[in-house]
Amino acid sequence: MTNLPGKPISFWIDSTPNINFSSLTNQVTVDVAIIGGGIVGLTAATLLKRAGKTVAVIESRHIVTGVSGHTTAKVTSLHQLIYADLIKQFGQEKARLYAESNQAGLEQVAKFVEEEQIDCDFSRQSAYTYTDKEDNLEQIKQEVEAAVKLGLPASFVRETTLPFPIFGAVKFDNQAQFHVRKYLLHLAKRIPDNGSYLFENTRVEKVEEGSPCQVITDKGIVRAQDVIVATHLPILDQGLFFAKTYPKRSYIIGARIERAKAPEGMFIGIGEQYRSIRTTPYQDGLLLLIGGEGHKVGTVSETEEPYLKLEAYARDKFGVDSFEYRWSTQDMVSFDKLPYIGKLTPLNQHIYVATGFSLWGMTKGTMSGMLLSDLILGIKNPWAELYDATRATPFVTPTSLKENVDVGIHWVGDRLKGLATSLSEVANGEGKLVTVKGEKIAAYRDTQGTLHTVSAVCPHLACVVNWNSAEKSWDCPCHGSRFSYDGEVIHGPAVKDLEKSM
Ligand SMILES: Cc1cc2nc3c(=O)[nH]c(=O)nc-3n(C[C@H](O)[C@H](O)[C@H](O)COP(=O)(O)OP(=O)(O)OC[C@H]3O[C@@H](n4cnc5c(N)ncnc54)[C@H](O)[C@@H]3O)c2cc1C
Ligand code: FES
Known part of the structure; x- marks a missing residue:
């Protein structure tokens, strides 16, 4: 048996209490049913409830134990390298909307934290995409140029606090990181009461559109005017989102690091062999999180290997040797680089989805909650067209x-x-x-x-x-x-x- 580094559980889950909500019994009626208790579902539920709607969040297992409970929890609009590509592929205006909407997702998280005084280790940080290869320098410079053009807080730097030399990095100021479960569990606790509900251990099997829609679960039925399917990849197949995205699994390890040796900020490399790096408060010190080794779900059997590679990297580059955690999770990568947020199909008037966050769902998931609640409330949203989930996808035939x-x-x-x-x-x-x-x-x-x-x-x-x-x-x-x-x-x-x- 290979000795793997750390406990096999997400740090976010291990460092927060288990909170239990009851299952659905029989049936309830609300304005909006929200399937899935991750960042999309809980953000949408919070915003809709604040706007006066009654909501029911329906979670098949326990809330925030899906992808959102296993993320790296960087809250940033710096998505490795994307802006130069977006300008090329969609033009400057659409790229600007992508930038603006992700910055808005970041600021919405900051606003909830401030308004509700959420104790979730939220801190403003700089985010960096770096390269340690001279050949990639041009790409980094082009990304900085594109991001600046779109009004993002970007600059080019040659040095960071990483303990190894780099050739250059894109730096975004005033981004953030947080403890994702402390944040989302706080939002979740505010949902039940005054005609709103949060059900756990209640699996949705089917949704029938109508007036009202019927959400059919293994425990009973929820009736609602509108339904948000926030199950990561929608469980309903009609929108063919399974063919417009692919599932990518990736690995994270957590090791104790002395404050004096810890890098300041959030970092990600480029190319397929990238590492994602940040720290988080841990006991009386810091935990260094290193992620990477992604692959399509189900195509690697010996999944010990990725952990061992991350461990070797952490020892070599950061000199750490006290490994506390290891976990892994997956996200849906969108083939056209944009998430799908909006109606399930052109024929559906009351069923909505959000998926395809391509490993950047803290801002995109929050922004999905904002956009979907606007659509349901009949508020015009400037990002709706860009992310329209029913947009033409010529690559799906x-x-x-x-x-x-x-x-x-x-x-x-x-x-x-x-x-x-x-x-x-x-x-x-x-x-x-x-x-x-x-x-x-x-x-x-x-x-x-x-x-x-x-x-x-x-x-x-x-x-x-x-x-x-x-x-x-x-x-x-x-x-x-x-x-x-x-x-x-x-x-x-x-x-x-x-x-x-x-
Ligand atoms: C390794 C890794 C690191 C990442 N790091 C970052 C990062 O640093 N920053 C960032 O912005 N993004 C990051 N992401 C991406 C981000 O974590 C995800 O995009 C986001 O958490 C997805 O949220 P969600 O609400 O769509 O899904 P989830 O959090 O998975 O929520 C969906 C919920 O639906 C429930 N559900 C499923 N089926 C049913 C059903 N039939 N009935 C009822 N409930 C159901 C599930 O149990 C789950 O709780 C990372 C992704 C990976 C893979
Ligand atoms: S066939 Fe679609 S997830 Fe298995």
């Missing part, structure tokens, strides 16, 4: 849709050929795909020797799941659904468990 699913079926399906055909080949502590009499079985034998077998076919759109060894889960390479070793759905878009097998 019937052929690409078929390919999208086929790729997943084949990627893992091919690996079934020639693999285990008998459950006796699954060793203790191992997860394996096994074909028995033509049935694809996902088999895990725990360390005590007990075998857990479920169908390997994802209930979403029938791709074959793949084993994730560090997290002991079955991950779907098609659209990112994840299941525990015994088949319980732990991440959508699937709304059903893997079927029991044998």
Whole structure:
């Protein structure tokens, strides 16, 4: 067994109490039903309730334990390198709206913290995108030029407080970082009462549009005039968001660092091998968070490897050796670089979605809450057109849709050929795909020797799941659904468990 660094839990979750809200019993009626208790759902619920609407947040597990409970929690409009590209792809006005809306998301977080005096380690920080390779310097300079043109607080710097030399960096002033769960749990506590609700352990299975809409859950029905589907990737397939985005999983480790050795600010490198770096208050000192090693969900089985690489990097570059945490999570990356925020389809008048944050959902998720609450309240919003979730996506065609699913079926399906055909080949502590009499079985034998077998076919759109060894889960390479070793759905878009097998 490889020794992995730190406890396998998100620092944000480990350092906050478990808060329990009751499940839905029977049925309720509200103005707006909000499915999903992450940053999108809780921000939208807070704004709508403040505007006088009654809301019901419906969460399948516990709030802020999804992606928002596992983020790096930088709150910034500096999204690695994007502005030069956006200007090229969409023109200066649309790029300016992207910049403005993300700055607005950042300032909305600051406003909630200030107004409600939220104790969530919120601090203003500079954000940097750096390169340690001379070849990339031109890209950095172009990004600074683009960002300045769009009115962002950007400058070019050659030095930072990182303990290694860089060639140059984009610096954004007056950005922020926070403890995401302290912040969101505070917002959540204010939601129930006066006709509004927050339900946990209540899984939504279906939404029927009508007057009112009906949100059908495993515990009962919520009726509402409008519905926001804030389930990360929408659980409803009609908008084809699973084909307009792809799920990227990425890893984070947390190590104790002396204040004198800690860098000041929030940092991210460029290219696929980037590292994301920040610190956060921890006990009487600081915890250094380092993220990276991203890959498409379900395409890597030996998921110990990314943690070991991050550990080696942290030791080498920062001289740290006391590793406290490790965790990982995933986000939907939008193929055209813009998130999808708005109506589910052109035919839907009352069902809304927000997805495709491309690993920058603290500002985009907050901004989604602002935009969706404006749409529901009938307030004109300057960003609505840019992020319109029903916008034309020429890259999504019937052929690409078929390919999208086929790729997943084949990627893992091919690996079934020639693999285990008998459950006796699954060793203790191992997860394996096994074909028995033509049935694809996902088999895990725990360390005590007990075998857990479920169908390997994802209930979403029938791709074959793949084993994730560090997290002991079955991950779907098609659209990112994840299941525990015994088949319980732990991440959508699937709304059903893997079927029991044998
Ligand atoms: C490694 C990593 C680091 C990141 N770091 C940053 C960062 O530093 N800054 C930044 O801006 N962004 C960052 N992001 C991105 C950001 O964390 C996400 O974009 C954001 O948290 C997504 O929020 P959400 O509300 O859409 O999803 P979630 O937080 O996942 O919320 C969705 C909720 O819906 C619930 N749900 C799902 N299905 C159902 C159902 N059927 N019924 C009821 N409820 C359901 C889930 O349980 C979940 O609680 C990072 C992403 C990754 C992968
Ligand atoms: S997540 Fe879509 S097929 Fe598995």
